[in-house]
Amino acid sequence: xxxxxxxxxxxxxxxxxxxxxxxxxxxxxxxxxxxxxxxxxxxxxxxxxxxxxxxxxxxxxxxxxxxxxxxxxxxxxxxxxxxxxxxxxxxxxxxxxxxxxxxxxxxxxxxxxxxxxxxxxxxxxxxxxxxxxxxxxxxxxxxxxxxxxxxxxxxxxxxxxxxxxxxxxxxxxxxxxxxxxxxxxxxxxxxxxxxxxxxxxxxxxxxxxxxxxxxxxxxxxxxxxxxxxxxxxxxxxxxxxxxxxxxxxxxxxxxxxxxxxxxxxxxxxxxxxxxxxxxxxxxxxxxxxxxxxxxxxxxxxxxxxxxxxxxxxxxxxxxxxxxxxxxxxxxxxxxxxxxxxxxxxxxxxxxxxxxxxxxxxxxxxxxxxxxxxxxxxxxxxxxxxxxxxxxxxxxxxxxxxxxxxxxxxxxxxxxxxxxxxxxxxxxxxxxxxxxxxxxxxxxxxxxxxxxxxxxxxxxxxxxxxxxxxxxxxxxxxxxxxxxxxxxxxxxxxxxxxxxxxxx
Amino acid sequence: xxxxxxxxxxxxxxxxxxxxxxxxxxxxxxxxxxxxxxxxxxxxxxxxxxxxxxxxxxxxxxxxxxxxxxxxxxxxxxxxxxxxxxxxxxxxxxxxxxxxxxxxxxxxxxxxxxxxxxxxxxxxxxxxxxxxxxxxxxxxxxxxxxxxxxxxxxxxxxxxxxxxxxxxxxxxxxxxxxxxxxxxxxxxxxxxxxxxxxxxxxxxxxxxxxxxxxxxxxxxxxxxxxxxxxxxxxxxxxxxxxxxxxxxxxxxxxxxxxxxxxxxxxxxxxxxxxxxxxxxxxxxxxxxxxxxxxxxxxxxxxxxxxxxxxxxxxxxxxxxxxxxxxxxxxxxxxxxxxxxxxxxxxxxxxxxxxxxxxxxxxxxxxxxxxxxxxxxxxxxxxxxxxxxxxxxxxxxxxxxxxxxxxxxxxxxxxxxxxxxxxxxxxxx
Numbered sequence: 001x002x003x004x005x006x007x008x009x010x011x012x013x014x015x016x017x018x019x020x021x022x023x024x025x026x027x028x029x030x031x032x033x034x035x036x037x038x039x040x041x042x043x044x045x046x047x048x049x050x051x052x053x054x055x056x057x058x059x060x061x062x063x064x065x066x067x068x069x070x071x072x073x074x075x076x077x078x079x080x081x082x083x084x085x086x087x088x089x090x091x092x093x094x095x096x097x098x099x100x101x102x103x104x105x106x107x108x109x110x111x112x113x114x115x116x117x118x119x120x121x122x123x124x125x126x127x128x129x130x131x132x133x134x135x136x137x138x139x140x141x142x143x144x145x146x147x148x149x150x151x152x153x154x155x156x157x158x159x160x161x162x163x164x165x166x167x168x169x170x171x172x173x174x175x176x177x178x179x180x181x182x183x184x185x186x187x188x189x190x191x192x193x194x195x196x197x198x199x200x201x202x203x204x205x206x207x208x209x210x211x212x213x214x215x216x217x218x219x220x221x222x223x224x225x226x227x228x229x230x231x232x233x234x235x236x237x238x239x240x241x242x243x244x245x246x247x248x249x250x251x252x253x254x255x256x257x258x259x260x261x262x263x264x265x266x267x268x269x270x271x272x273x274x275x276x277x278x279x280x281x282x283x284x285x286x287x288x289x290x291x292x293x294x295x296x297x298x299x300x301x302x303x304x305x306x307x308x309x310x311x312x313x314x315x316x317x318x319x320x321x322x323x324x325x326x327x328x329x330x331x332x333x334x335x336x337x338x339x340x341x342x343x344x345x346x347x348x349x350x351x352x353x354x355x356x357x358x359x360x361x362x363x364x365x366x367x368x369x370x371x372x373x374x375x376x377x378x379x380x381x382x383x384x385x386x387x388x389x390x391x392x393x394x395x396x397x398x399x400x401x402x403x404x405x406x407x408x409x410x411x412x413x414x415x416x417x418x419x420x421x422x423x424x425x426x427x428x429x430x431x432x433x434x435x436x437x438x439x440x441x442x443x444x445x446x447x448x449x450x451x452x453x454x455x456x457x458x459x460x461x462x463x464x465x466x467x468x469x470x471x472x473x474x475x476x477x478x479x480x481x482x483x484x485x486x487x488x489x490x491x492x493x494x495x496x497x498x499x500x501x502x503x
Numbered sequence: 504x505x506x507x508x509x510x511x512x513x514x515x516x517x518x519x520x521x522x523x524x525x526x527x528x529x530x531x532x533x534x535x536x537x538x539x540x541x542x543x544x545x546x547x548x549x550x551x552x553x554x555x556x557x558x559x560x561x562x563x564x565x566x567x568x569x570x571x572x573x574x575x576x577x578x579x580x581x582x583x584x585x586x587x588x589x590x591x592x593x594x595x596x597x598x599x600x601x602x603x604x605x606x607x608x609x610x611x612x613x614x615x616x617x618x619x620x621x622x623x624x625x626x627x628x629x630x631x632x633x634x635x636x637x638x639x640x641x642x643x644x645x646x647x648x649x650x651x652x653x654x655x656x657x658x659x660x661x662x663x664x665x666x667x668x669x670x671x672x673x674x675x676x677x678x679x680x681x682x683x684x685x686x687x688x689x690x691x692x693x694x695x696x697x698x699x700x701x702x703x704x705x706x707x708x709x710x711x712x713x714x715x716x717x718x719x720x721x722x723x724x725x726x727x728x729x730x731x732x733x734x735x736x737x738x739x740x741x742x743x744x745x746x747x748x749x750x751x752x753x754x755x756x757x758x759x760x761x762x763x764x765x766x767x768x769x770x771x772x773x774x775x776x777x778x779x780x781x782x783x784x785x786x787x788x789x790x791x792x793x794x795x796x797x798x799x800x801x802x803x804x805x806x807x808x809x810x811x812x813x814x815x816x817x818x819x820x821x822x823x824x825x826x827x828x829x830x831x832x833x834x835x836x837x838x839x840x841x842x843x844x845x846x847x848x849x850x851x852x853x854x855x856x857x858x859x860x861x862x863x864x865x866x867x868x869x870x871x872x873x874x875x876x877x878x879x880x881x882x883x884x885x886x887x888x889x890x891x892x893x894x895x896x897x898x899x900x901x902x903x904x905x906x907x908x909x910x911x912x913x914x915x916x917x918x919x920x921x922x923x924x925x926x927x928x929x930x931x
Binding site: 081105111 | 809
């Protein structure tokens with residue numbers, strides 16, 4: 001089926017998320033929608049899927065104008081979507097998830113689970129997916145969950161499939177498999193829209209590329225274009241794709257983790273027997289697919305995980321069992337992975353956010369009273385130093401863009417006297433400009449002789465920053481390898497393969 | 504990299520390694536109760552004989568009463584209880600780290616037996632009467648819990664069960680008195696409780712008011728309304744508060760089974776509806792399209808929305824349905840067990856039903872069992888009051904609530920509510 005979008009415009013208040021966007025996707029074609037975070041790609045697809053109503057423009061399928069009041073209508077017309085955040089009910093089985101919304105029933109509304117299972121098996125076999133229809137979705141690896149999403153779309157006979165940032169949660173191997181699946185679907189005549197900001201993937205599968213910036217189509221690119229060309233189209237200026245950093249000059253072992261284990265509320269090990277050291281003036285990147293214990297590891301370092309055993313020492317001082325306050329006082333700077341949830345208080349001003357971890361004692365508090373003047377001076381200084389684009393220090397943190405929010409977090413954490421810096425997913429969801437800035441700052445911290453831990457699920461970021469790389473898989477460390485280890489070796493390690501990864 | 508490597512990540516479910524956690528909660532609780540049993544056996548012994556009556560005079564098959572010597576029995580059972588507690592210790596210390604549930608259940612039954620034997624020295628415990636009383640007190644709890652399960656599975660916290668029960672009872676009393684038709688009164692009870700549900704649904708789903716607050720306010724509102732009409736209208740015109748009760752329909756055959764037959768099958772139609780309702784809610788939730796969609800809406804509303812399910816409409820009508828189910832429980836007061844409306848007659852049953860929902864982990868069958876347990880505890884207190892127990896009656900009044908707190912806090916542990924329970928769905 002041929003999909004055509006004509007002049008789609010979607011406004012949120014004063015913000016124009018999509019500005020007269022035109023897009024045509026032919027059957028048997030993979031059409032890439034390339035753009036930075038916040039460029040309006042997801043908004044456009046939500047309009048297509050009936051989740052949003054467009055303010056202007058029309059959607060055509062095989063040259064017929066469509067009116068979608070909701071996702072139900074879009075699905076009936078043959079549009080399927082693989083969402084970035086999977087739209088699967090975690091406690092349901094695969095079959096239940098696939099049948100939800102168009103259930104086959106026997107008698108008065110009794111579910112025909114056998115038919116649903118057969119349907120899952122049939123599609124699963126056709127594409128070699130190897131998915132068990134009776135598995136509970138939340139117990140499946142993320143890559144398999146994504147296949148369930150694909151099965152869900154295919155079971156509704158989708159002719160147009162939209163993949164919204166599908167590779168964000170996958171290992172490199174799973175990404176390759178997904179590319180193969182996309183090619184297979186294309187052979188079968190499906191029209192595919194592939195939304196991404198990752199240049200490597202675009203060049204690998206795309207037949208056509210449309211680049212979007214700030215809600216507008218800035219042009220088409222050929223799949224043969226170089227990374228630099230694509231990146232500059234996407235960002236609107238020439239960009240450095242690799243940051244320049246001098247070789248590390250590591251000092252003594254400063255931060256030592258040994259046999260660290262963390263148990264979650266369901267009595268399961270989420271981190272198991274993890275040991276590593278970080279030397280002063282070096283960046284240890286912790287790579288791995290989301291959900292393999294990285295979050296819990298960083299929280300354990302900060303003292304946020306109550307059921308932690310083992311030992312964490314910073315310059316010889318034991319941190320396990322200490323309160324978060326004491327850990328911060330020991331000189332640990334921490335950038336949490338979810339800046340909106342854990343990094344900032346959205347309703348506080350930039351200035352207030354900058355003193356969040358210094359609410360005890362001077363310089364900002366004297367005899368229980370806030371020293372507003374000191375705070376204002378400090379905030380103004382940091383605003384300039386970290387190039388935070390805001391109207392002023394009294395702007396609410398929640399009103400800033402993602403990049404500027406992250407700069408506020410960085411400014412707060414880096415302006416204390418640090419002896420360890422932990423940055424968790426420091427550039428998730430940021431635009432290219434902010435990524436450059438954050439990376440530079442992290443390297444600066446390293447060069448100042450601080451041991452640095454960067455947790456990232458983005459292999460590009462890991463490779464760009466790391467002096468050494470520790471790969472986590474299911475709560476353990478698979479191996480610690482030098483920073484120049486090839487990507488495919490890292491990819492195998494991220495899937496739990498230890499062979500060939502001897503460090 | 505155009506060729507696909509063979510999948511290194513298995514597509515099999517991830518099995519996380521379980522940490523060995525030794526939970527001393529159960530052994531400690533059992534130990535304390537074993538100590539109480541020892542006190543009953545040796546420090547405050549009661550001598551004489553205890554009689555457990557097993558049949559009523561109207562039963563077709565008469566069973567001889569069970570007579571046991573009080574002191575010996577208490578001593579023997581107390582020793583067994585100590586052994587069971589030690590068994591639990593062994594499970595925790597040397598075994599899987601957690602005492603299995605069956606030990607707690609066996610312990611509870613034995614302890615109860617010892618306690619009743621001790622309390623009723625030289626007296627008579629009417630077992631059938633106790634069971635009948637248990638069921639009578641459980642019926643509203645079970646209907647309340649079923650309504651709670653339906654509503655919360657769909658993602659709307661139903662604190663208003665108490666109000667729904669009370670308004671159901673009130674509507675049944677009035678309409679039953681006017682029409683003289685218990686069936687119409689029953690329908691009125693369902694409609695009345697559904698009206699309460701509509702308010703809850705409208706405010707929490709449409710206007711996004713905090714569900715707990717709406718629920719609490721509704722309870723207060725219903726108490727106020729019904730009390731007002733009770734004192735202003737019903738007391739001055741008693742003909743409006745004399746509904747025709749449902750007759751008792753013994754089921755032939757089944758009602759002749761010793762002990763349980765009269766308890767379960769010599770009842771009114773409301774109790775039979777309850778048996779069917781428990782099954783229907785269970786079957787509906789887990790085997791039908793209705794249940795699948797309801798659970799999806801309560802677990803991951805956005806996922807339900809993206810497959811074309813209207814989340815808020817589904818929630819609205821299921822909250823209404825939950826109200827109708829609770830309403831039957833309300834009708835049980837005025838059309839069966841009591842026979843007329845009384846001021847605040849539900850007396851907190853709705854809140855105990857809410858506890859049963861949580862204790863039953865949002866599962867209709869388990870919530871029913873929890874309702875029976877709470878009903879039993881409430882009834883035990885009144886039975887002991889009648890036969891005269893050495894325990895002060897003020898303490899006995901606490902019994903159902905103590906059991907509830909112990910059950911919910913102590914035994915449930917971490918239970919998982921439907922993921923979106925209590926959160927309104929806002930479409931962006």
